[in-house]
Amino acid sequence: MFDSVLVAVFTYNEENKISEVLEKMCKKFKNILVVDNNSQDNTLKRISNYPVKCIHHKYNLGKSNSMKTALDYARINNFEYLAFIDGDGQHSISDLEKICNKILDIKNGLVIGFREDLTNLNLKKRIGTKILNKIFTLLYKKKISDIQCGLRVFNISEKSIKWESSGLQHYFADAEITCNAIKNGCQISQIPIQTITSDKFKGMNILQGLYLLIMIVVWRVF
Numbered sequence: 706m707f708d709s710v711l712v713a714v715f716t717y718n719e720e721n722k723i724s725e726v727l728e729k730m731c732k733k734f735k736n737i738l739v740v741d742n743n744s745q746d747n748t749l750k751r752i753s754n755y756p757v758k759c760i761h762h763k764y765n766l767g768k769s770n771s772m773k774t775a776l777d778y779a780r781i782n783n784f785e786y787l788a789f790i791d792g793d794g795q796h797s798i799s800d801l802e803k804i805c806n807k808i809l810d811i812k813n814g815l816v817i818g819f820r821e822d823l824t825n826l827n828l829k830k831r832i833g834t835k836i837l838n839k840i841f842t843l844l845y846k847k848k849i850s851d852i853q854c855g856l857r858v859f860n861i862s863e864k865s866i867k868w869e870s871s872g873l874q875h876y877f878a879d880a881e882i883t884c885n886a887i888k889n890g891c892q893i894s895q896i897p898i899q900t901i902t903s904d905k906f907k908g909m910n911i912l913q914g915l916y917l918l919i920m921i922v923v924w925r926v927f
Contacts, residue, residue, distance in 0.1 A: 709785040713775030716792035767875025788858035800898035814892030819851035865889030
């Protein structure tokens with residue numbers, strides 16, 4: 706059913722979660738690429754137990770560059786669609802199916818998951834997510850409920866899907882993709898997904914969140 710979709714899973718020291726993620730995913734999808742960002746634990750050993758392709762970065766290049774690795778692989782292997790999902794279990798496979806079914810239905814553009822219920826998030830993440838979304842709506846004149854959500858899928862031929870985030874901005878790629886898609890008139894669909902909390906040490910801190918706010922303004926102006 707999802708023959709034309711490549712699912713890219715991003716990992717960095719996910720030995721405790723990746724087996725469960727791949728176990729469920731392999732039952733629904735056959736084209737799975739794990740991009741590992743130089744994990745130092747048993748993540749690669751866990752991945753080797755499943756019929757998936759794995760690209761292992763010799764250095765930690767950040768999530769943004771891992772996403773670019775996945776896009777390059779998808780293009781070389783002539784996939785029509787590319788889906789992104791984190792390897793830490795914070796996205797459900799049933800929601801991955803939903804967004805992939807949506808892109809197969811509409812054929813073009815970008816489909817983004819959005820967390821409908823934020824009550825499971827800690828206070829910092831809940832407030833930060835709401836502030837980002839409100840400022841985005843004000844600047845870009847379009848309501849996107851979760852601009853930074855890592856669960857998304859798009860048509861690889863869509864030229865408006867691009868990002869340059871790297872270095873300190875490597876967590877910003879999902880937001881940059883959303884901003885560029887809006888600016889370039891890309892069709893965007895939003896699908897409600899479950900809110901599954903990730904490890905507390907993951908994600909952006911307050912300073913990174915403020916930096917992202919600045920970049921959202923920069924991407925709008927330039």
